[in-house]
Amino acid sequence: MDGIHDLGGKQGYGPIEVDDDESPFHHDWEGREWGIAQCARTPGITIDWWRHCRELIKPEDYLGRPYFDSWAQTDFSTYIEAGWITLDEIDAGKALTEDTNFGNPVTAMTLQQVLQEDHDHAVRFDAEIDVPVAFSVGQLVITARHGNKGHTRLPQYARGRRGTINAYNGAHVFPDLSAEGTEIHQHCYSVCFAAAELWPESEASHDKVYLDLWESYLAQA
């Protein structure tokens, strides 16, 4: 999806607002949203579906509202789409049915339990697959000219561009299909692009940009 989220290389967003404040949260509500996002998940949801739901936020809201606000809106949308809460309940500001059908309410976790869960939540996305790899390190490749109409992790700025395979990452869950609820693994590579290949003003540059890309985004150059 060629959405507002695909920001790489877009111009006009101004200088970086460098901020030396290292507090993790600048407002109480940001911490609340972080916590909600950690402890609440709808069954069957995938990280790629959640990301896609965030990408579907109206552009003016995506750019104009604070970062964790967009997480809250994404959470609302995934819960509503999966039927766990309803638009009527949003408007009412409370649950409208006693029969939540979600089993017992979740119990409280302590700090120690949460730290353990963070450690246990080091989710791996790779798996062994029987398909041989199509590319080897050092090989020249060219990326697809167009993206997927749904979720994809091939940014617009790196489409139709020539790069070099820098490393093989293993077979990882393919995001374009994971965002539709289908989990398949596909070979994933670190691909190196010369800045000069990506940007008209970088012709004389020797800088590099590295992306992690799935095999079906790539063809032999």
Place this chain on the structure above:
Amino acid sequence: MPEFDAGKVAEIHQHLHSHLPSESALRVKALETLLVDKGLVNPQTIDAWIEAYTDEIGPKRGARVVAKAWCDAEYKNRLLQDASAAIDELGFLGKATAHLKVVENTDQVHNLVVCTLCSCYPFSILGIAPAWYKAAAYRSRAVRDPRGVLAEFGVAIDEDVEVRVWDSTAELRYLVLPQRPPGSEEMNEEQLVELVSRNSMIGTDRKLGADSKGKG
């Protein structure tokens, strides 16, 4: 269960745009109220997650990994080979770091990390990402004008140094291993930890030590 219906989600966002209060604090309050009402989240667990990422999990973890790598060549080798296993030796493996890669700065190379498509970040080793990392200005410019971005952080990169930008487009996450500052040879690991800034592990700080801008 989700139906993975993007059209439906676009309609939901439209509804939320006009039906939710405009203030972020009230929107999040509305979400928490509903989810607690439904028994889907527990408010004390939310408190515990806030505490975990305020007091326990943050850039101090990354700084410890860097200082250890500076002091212990074998640890550094393990870190560069398999960073997830190496941080697990210190108990720091966790959220978003199962596929961690460490990229090393040298006299000839400077590394910079970004996520142009969302805001992917190695949470369990660096904590919550800084606001600028998640903002449109950084996400749009880091891949196109990295030297200009670095200049705004007060970091000048010599012409002969190659800048490598790592766009986190898959589930791999990146941690920059900054160079050990000159003059720190006598310092022990504990003292070195204090020299490692958060930004140096993202790549928006380069020269650490006495003239470093400190924690930034």
